[in-house]
Amino acid sequence: MRVATTVDDREPAGVAAAVRDHPDVTEVAVDRLSAGDLAIGSVGVERKTPRDYVSTAMGRSGPALEDQVERLAAAYDHAYVLVEGEFRDFETLRTGVSPASIRGSMASITARHGVPVVPCGDLDGLVDFAVRLGRKHVEDPSSRPLPTGAVSSSREPTPKRMYGCIEGIGPQLAATLYERYPTVEALLEADLADLTEIDGIGETRARTIYAAVRGIDSEPGSP
Structure with a gap:
């Protein structure tokens, strides 16, 4: 684009x-x-x-x-x-x-x-x-338009907005993540086991979140 x-x-x-x-x-x-x-x-x-x-x-x-x-x-x-x-x-x-x-x-x-x-x-x-x-800010990885409400308002805390931009994480789950990890630094300290303890986050989503905050690909077998 x-x-x-x-x-x-x-x-x-x-x-x-x-x-x-x-x-x-x-x-x-x-x-x-x-x-x-x-x-x-x-x-x-x-x-x-x-x-x-x-x-x-x-x-x-x-x-x-x-x-x-x-x-x-x-x-x-x-x-x-x-x-x-x-x-x-x-x-x-x-x-x-x-x-x-x-x-x-x-x-x-x-x-x-x-x-x-x-x-x-x-x-x-x-x-x-x-x-x-x-x-x-205008494109989606899938090239599909973002659904209404998929991205948090600019008035929301920056970490919460960032969580909402992770693939497969909507506003509600972003809010849950933000409650548990109010800073990106705190989320970086979480491992896969910590993430899967959160309601709505299974192993696949946990790996996606883990990879997204580290800027790496989420691949099977990654730590």
């Missing part, structure tokens, strides 16, 4: 060029966005370099990231902050802010606003991830 993308006209020219070079982008418009730096269908992206992230998130200079995030979440069905860097890049920044505090702010934005903050490496990695987000 290919998507059209809008790049905010205040972004550096290299951003639009990277978007144009992506094989899954049909067309690129450069225009003024009311919120965010990239718009792909119902997905809005705020792009940050590590230094820019610290400056806006930790109140060093420029507009407050929290305000940007609130506008982003109000303007789009699905909002993300994508960082053009890795966690390790924050270790070498001379900003006077500890890397632990920076990671804490990322967790806070993700948990409190329901807007995931994702380090993506370089610009090409960020654009690729943004395009994939735009695609995944």
